[in-house]
Amino acid sequence: MTTERYRVAIDLNACDGVFACLVRDDRFVESEEGLATFDPEAAESVERTDDTVAATFTDDRIEDARQAAAACPLDAITVENGEL
C-alpha cells in the first residue's frame, strides 16, 4: 500500500442516509441531519457547502474510500486523487 493524498466528496443532494458507506469505511459518520459526513478527526480537512461535504486525506486508505463509493446505492460519493 502506498500513501497518497486524495479527496472524497459526498453529494448531499444525492445522499439519502442509507449508510452503506459507514460499513465500508469508518471515516464516514452520520451527520446531525441524518446524512453522511466525515469524522473530522480522521481527515486532514473537511469542507462543507450546502451541496457537498468533502474531505482531504493523506494515507494508504484510498481503497476503503473507493469501496464506500462503490457501495453507495445513490452514487453520492466521489474519490479523486492526483494533484489536489
Ligand code: SF4
Ligand atoms: S451510502 Fe451513500 S446514500 Fe448512504 S449515507 Fe453513504 S453517501 Fe449517503
